[in-house]
Amino acid sequence: MSTISIRNLSKSYGPVAALSEFSIDIEKGSVFGLLGPNGAGKTTAFKCMLGLARPNHGEVLYDGAPLEARTFERIGYIPERSVLYDWMTLGEHLEMQRRAFSRFNVGRAKELLTLFSLDPRKRVRALSKGMRTAAAVVLAFAVEPDILILDEPTTGLDPVNQRAVLKLMIDASAQGKTILFSSHQIGQVERAAETIAILLDGKLLLEGAVDDLKSGWKIVEGIFDSDQFSIDGLGADPGVRRIERTGRILRVSVRSDSDNVANRITQLGARDVRTLDLNLEDIFLGAVDPSANLEQGAIVQNREQN
Amino acid sequence: MPSVFTVDPRSGVPIYLQLIDQVKRSVAVGALAPGEQLPTVKQLALDLTINPNTVARAYRELERDEVIETAPGRGSFVRANGATGTANKTRDDVAAQALSIAVRQAKSLGLSRLEVAALIETTLERWFPKEEAQ
Numbered sequence: 001m002s003t004i005s006i007r008n009l010s011k012s013y014g015p016v017a018a019l020s021e022f023s024i025d026i027e028k029g030s031v032f033g034l035l036g037p038n039g040a041g042k043t044t045a046f047k048c049m050l051g052l053a054r055p056n057h058g059e060v061l062y063d064g065a066p067l068e069a070r071t072f073e074r075i076g077y078i079p080e081r082s083v084l085y086d087w088m089t090l091g092e093h094l095e096m097q098r099r100a101f102s103r104f105n106v107g108r109a110k111e112l113l114t115l116f117s118l119d120p121r122k123r124v125r126a127l128s129k130g131m132r133t134a135a136a137v138v139l140a141f142a143v144e145p146d147i148l149i150l151d152e153p154t155t156g157l158d159p160v161n162q163r164a165v166l167k168l169m170i171d172a173s174a175q176g177k178t179i180l181f182s183s184h185q186i187g188q189v190e191r192a193a194e195t196i197a198i199l200l201d202g203k204l205l206l207e208g209a210v211d212d213l214k215s216g217w218k219i220v221e222g223i224f225d226s227d228q229f230s231i232d233g234l235g236a237d238p239g240v241r242r243i244e245r246t247g248r249i250l251r252v253s254v255r256s257d258s259d260n261v262a263n264r265i266t267q268l269g270a271r272d273v274r275t276l277d278l279n280l281e282d283i284f285l286g287a288v289d290p291s292a293n294l295e296q297g298a299i300v301q302n303r304e305q306n
Numbered sequence: 307m308p309s310v311f312t313v314d315p316r317s318g319v320p321i322y323l324q325l326i327d328q329v330k331r332s333v334a335v336g337a338l339a340p341g342e343q344l345p346t347v348k349q350l351a352l353d354l355t356i357n358p359n360t361v362a363r364a365y366r367e368l369e370r371d372e373v374i375e376t377a378p379g380r381g382s383f384v385r386a387n388g389a390t391g392t393a394n395k396t397r398d399d400v401a402a403q404a405l406s407i408a409v410r411q412a413k414s415l416g417l418s419r420l421e422v423a424a425l426i427e428t429t430l431e432r433w434f435p436k437e438e439a440q
Contacts, residue, residue: 006367029359030359031340031357031359149324163355166355167352167355170352170355170356170357170358171348171352173357173358173359174347174348174351174352174358187315187316190315190316191315191355191356191357192355192356192357194357194359194360206373210320210321211321211322211323211360211363212320213321214318214319214320215320215323257320262410266413266414270414271414271415272411272414272415273410275416276318277317277318277319279316279317279318280316281316282318
């Protein structure tokens with residue numbers, strides 16, 4: 001059974017649908033990355049999961065049950081925006097957290113403060129943006145959570161501390177904890193997450209294991225002698241999802257057997273044919289590109305040549 | 307453990323396949339000796355900063371391919387026998403793939419089957435002169 005199950009979650013703010021029929025399952029012990037441009041609905045999804053926003057319909061189940069107090073205690077949460085009080089010290093925040101969470105581990109909190117070189121006597125007001133993020137990481141991990149919900153957990157951090165946060169997540173995952181996180185840094189998601197979902201305008205665009213998505217998508221590129229080449233029959237290939245022609249160059253996004261498509265492009269008279277692997281960034285950009293529709297049949301696009 | 311592993315997460319090649327490939331190559335060239343212990347899943351995941359389940363997936367496939375074996379509570383080790391067979395197979399796979407790419411390019415340049423065969427013959431002659439044949 002999966003630890004977290006999000007079912008048909010929908011949430012509107014006035015006339016704006018922030019989330020529409022969003023469903024994913026997050027397996028216990030996995031790291032799940034949520035990707036999407038700003039305003040895609042990631043933070044709304046996190047808030048609905050934590051009971052901080054009430055969905056219009058749909059539900060979130062933890063081990064099959066709705067969120068309740070004892071589940072909430074097992075969740076470490078990093079909100080998108082800092083909820084720290086400017087006038088309080090970091091130590092006072094930790095003390096508040098200790099009183100609210102029975103599993104709060106003082107020793108662990110100290111280790112984490114040292115890891116990020118944070119001084120608990122400092123007032124939040126005196127902390128840089130990156131240090132506030134680090135403080136939020138300390139608060140989330142010090143409650144010894146079984147579930148981590150991390151909304152942009154590396155914002156403002158330097159590369160060393162970004163790496164430290166990723167390692168904390170990897171360590172937690174190796175201990176069987178379940179992690180859902182969002183990040184605009186696709187490289188981080190590519191490292192830490194085994195499964196991802198891409199949200200756009202509140203809707204789920206694409207979901208899958210990172211490694212399977214990479215194996216599943218290829219781009220076949222053909223170069224022709226003139227820009228008058230024919231692409232007859234190419235769109236009929238069930239694996240072809242996107243056809244893009246720019247002058248003498250043809251680029252075809254392919255799901256499944258790319259050899260077939262490469263052969264076909266050779267038969268169409270291409271001078272050179274190459275098959276390229278797609279990384280997560282290519283897949284992400286392809287998915288959120290309004291002119292592409294990766295999941296619903298091929299489209300043909302003619303690009304102006306510069 | 308030997309720090310022979312590196313992965314490029316930004317590559318389009320799945321990370322678990324990169325790992326499998328590296329372990330196999332390390333065994334093939336002897337950088338990993340039969341009986342040698344591999345890092346634990348957690349250790350390797352932390353060293354490379356990659357998902358632990360991805361490492362576990364690579365180890366599972368390496369076990370299935372009989373490159374490594376896992377003793378519960380002791381860790382994963384390069385198999386004593388079978389490592390040579392795997393090394394040979396890996397070598398063959400890499401060579402076959404390189405040849406396939408070359409032939410496909412020749413074909414897309416418009417060469418006929420006969421012309422490609424003649425080219426291969428010339429290339430063979432260059433690297434494997436007749437007196438060295440066998």
